[in-house]
Amino acid sequence: MRGLEExxxxxxxxxxxxxxxxxxxxxxxxxxxxxxxxxxxxxxxxALTASYLSFQSFMDxxxxxxxxxxxxxxxxQVRDSAQIHRVNGMSVLVTGAAGFVGSHVSIALKKRGDGxxxxxxxxxxxxxxxxxxxxxxxxxxxxYLIEGDINDVRMLTKLFDIVAFTHVMHxxxxxxxxxAMENPKSYVHSNIAGLVTLLEACKNANPQxxxxxxSSSSVYxxxxxVPFSESDRTDQPASLxxxxxxxxxxxxxxxxxxxxxxxxxxxxxxxYGPWGRPDMAYFSFTRNILxxxxxxxxxxxxRVDLARDFxxxxxxxxxxxGSLDTAGKSTGSGGKKRAPAMFRxxxxxxxxxxxxxxxxxxxxxxxxVKAKKHVLDMPGNGDVPFTHANISxxxxxxxxxxxxNLQTGLGKFVxxxxxxxxxxxxxxxx
Ligand SMILES: O=C(O)[C@H]1O[C@H](OP(=O)(O)OP(=O)(O)OC[C@H]2O[C@@H](n3ccc(=O)[nH]c3=O)[C@H](O)[C@@H]2O)[C@H](O)[C@@H](O)[C@H]1O
Numbered sequence: 001m002r003g004l005e006e007x008x009x010x011x012x013x014x015x016x017x018x019x020x021x022x023x024x025x026x027x028x029x030x031x032x033x034x035x036x037x038x039x040x041x042x043x044x045x046x047a048l049t050a051s052y053l054s055f056q057s058f059m060d061x062x063x064x065x066x067x068x069x070x071x072x073x074x075x076x077q078v079r080d081s082a083q084i085h086r087v088n089g090m091s092v093l094v095t096g097a098a099g100f101v102g103s104h105v106s107i108a109l110k111k112r113g114d115g116x117x118x119x120x121x122x123x124x125x126x127x128x129x130x131x132x133x134x135x136x137x138x139x140x141x142x143x144y145l146i147e148g149d150i151n152d153v154r155m156l157t158k159l160f161d162i163v164a165f166t167h168v169m170h171x172x173x174x175x176x177x178x179x180a181m182e183n184p185k186s187y188v189h190s191n192i193a194g195l196v197t198l199l200e201a202c203k204n205a206n207p208q209x210x211x212x213x214x215s216s217s218s219v220y221x222x223x224x225x226v227p228f229s230e231s232d233r234t235d236q237p238a239s240l241x242x243x244x245x246x247x248x249x250x251x252x253x254x255x256x257x258x259x260x261x262x263x264x265x266x267x268x269x270x271x272y273g274p275w276g277r278p279d280m281a282y283f284s285f286t287r288n289i290l291x292x293x294x295x296x297x298x299x300x301x302x303r304v305d306l307a308r309d310f311x312x313x314x315x316x317x318x319x320x321x322g323s324l325d326t327a328g329k330s331t332g333s334g335g336k337k338r339a340p341a342m343f344r345x346x347x348x349x350x351x352x353x354x355x356x357x358x359x360x361x362x363x364x365x366x367x368x369v370k371a372k373k374h375v376l377d378m379p380g381n382g383d384v385p386f387t388h389a390n391i392s393x394x395x396x397x398x399x400x401x402x403x404x405n406l407q408t409g410l411g412k413f414v415x416x417x418x419x420x421x422x423x424x425x426x427x428x429x430x
Pocket of ligand 1: 175176177215216217218268269270271279280281282296297298299306307308356383
């Protein structure tokens with residue numbers, strides 16, 4: 001049986017010590033002085049390491065306590081950011097707040113005195129450094145941005161526990177039409193599972209917030225009737241992205257019907273502008289043109305050019321804010337509907353489609369560089385040949401009236417791009 005002292009001696013030094021002891025008593029005496037000194041040093045170092053480690057863990061847990069989700073410091077930041085600073089203002093939870101539309105809407109709301117709290121999961125679908133830069137913009141406007149996923153039930157529950165949000169502006173999504181063929185699950189994760197998780201949290205909240213959320217022009221899919229009206233058929237999606245957005249419209253309808261959530265779905269038409277998404281054609285074309293790289297321009301059946309109802313970001317922001325301002329209250333409480341609640345869907349487009357080659361020509365003019373174009377027949381990747389919004393409903397109900405044409409909007413985008421990526425005018429415009 002091993003003795004108690006032996007039990008407490010760390011295995012390796014213990015073994016070493018035992019060997020030395022039994023091998024020679026004389027050697028033991030000779031070495032006694034130096035061994036005991038070493039032992040004392042070892043003890044000293046051990047104590048030093050232990051105290052360093054416990055100090056580290058104390059510091060770590062202290063930092064976690066201060067900044068992690070649910071900590072007192074976190075709660076204070078959330079509450080401060082949600083604070084309303086105008087009469088009849090609203091307190092809005094913006095999901096996808098580090099995204100293109102999310103960051104613009106958050107800033108617009110905060111600037112007019114509404115309370116805004118943002119959430120974003122900072123995924124790497126495109127360069128997260130651009131999302132971090134947008135986060136810095138939000139910081140400057142005192143918008144607190146939580147790094148979190150809308151699938152995180154605990155985080156959402158906590159948020160609704162500490163703030164009585166009047167509205168949710170739901171913009172977090174897996175965007176992009178063609179990427180759905182590469183990573184279908186990410187669309188299900190964000191656009192279906194994430195949406196349901198968020199709606200569950202909203203339905204359980206007391207008071208329930210009114211919800212405005214981003215659907216997409218892509219729900220019109222293979223619809224050929226132009227311009228696209230909200231009452232047109234949307235049961236022929238051409239991509240999984242479109243299918244998840246269409247599913248979102250049905251899912252939100254269910255939550256409106258059963259739980260009394262006030263819902264406004266916005267069908268955005270190819271939104272572009274400063275701080276935009278690098279995966280979109282106008283953005284990646286600009287990058288390639290400036291770098292002297294070729295761009296691929298898709299062409300439709302029978303060599304017909306593809307066209308989009310490109311819509312400038314400031315117009316979209318006005319449509320989002322108008323939707324929040326006109327949204328009726330949710331009617332449920334305690335997870336039960338008390339009365340019928342508002343359910344709306346609006347097109348937010350520009351009503352003047354432009355072909356992709358024309359868009360490229362505008363970029364060439366602004367950049368003063370000729371693009372190296374590869375024209376390719378549109379692959380079967382989920383694209384639709386054209387989009388064109390009828391916006392009369394949004395005009396009537398929201399006062400929505402886009403004012404920026406593509407030529408002007410691309411000019412503003414190019415100016416931002418050159419400045420953000422550090423191009424001097426001389427360097428880019430040869
Ligand atoms: O309205 C929407 O609901 C969607 O708008 C946007 O989708 P799209 O309209 O497809 O925009 P975008 O990719 O810029 O392609 C524009 C055009 O360039 C063509 N295109 C594209 C890439 C390329 O390399 N070559 C090319 O010709 C392409 O064939 C197309 O004709 C959002 O990305 C999407 O998230 C969603 O919000």
